[in-house]
Amino acid sequence: MFFNHISKNLTKIATIGSVLVMGGGLLGGCGATGLNSDAGSSTSKVVKKAPSKLKIGVSIxxxxxxxxxxxxxxxQKYSDKxxxxxxxxxxxxxxxxQNNDVEDLIQQKVDAIIVNPCDSSAISTVIQKANDAKIPVICIDRGADRGTVVSTVAQQWDKMADTSLDAVYDYYQGKTVKKNNLVPVRLITKENVDSMLK
Structure with missing residues (x-):
């Protein structure tokens, strides 16, 4: 029960953290992850828009x-806010x-597309179509093999592993175990992929 509690909270917190980082960086910047590909960050000039003026498409x-x-x-909650x-x-x-859904979002002329790809290779074609339509793309949890994305938001599994084990070690040393641990998330751009993969 102890381990289920820790796992459940870590998963939820890491996911919420990913959404908040992704939401904050939207227009500022596993299978095959696509994180070591040539899919880099966009450098085109951004026309500023208030969050309330944005229409955002998502494919999970x-x-x-x-x-x-x-x-x-x-x-849904953060975009409503x-x-x-x-x-x-x-x-x-x-x-x-997923590809059909993303193509439909492109046809709807959304301002941005957030995608949690089923497959890093399969999603690449529609990401390139979004690039052609000048629609910025943000990936969650899994990158794309080709095409340009503003950023990929991924959980730091190494930190989650360390934090989970520390909870076990602290528990058996009679130390107070944090009930909720906010594990950092990683905002991935072309510039820091190499350091991530070390």
């Missing part, structure tokens, strides 16, 4: 996992559906 790989349900709920319009699609772990 699946909603059968509680982590991604939390992601969906937090995206900022006054943005958000369109969220569930790909149901189907790369064809």
């Amino acid at each position: 790989s699946t909603l059968s996992n509680p982590v991604f349900i939390t992601l969906k709920n937090e995206l 900022k006054g943005s319009k958000i369109i969220i699609n569930n790909a149901n772990n189907d790369t064809s559906k």
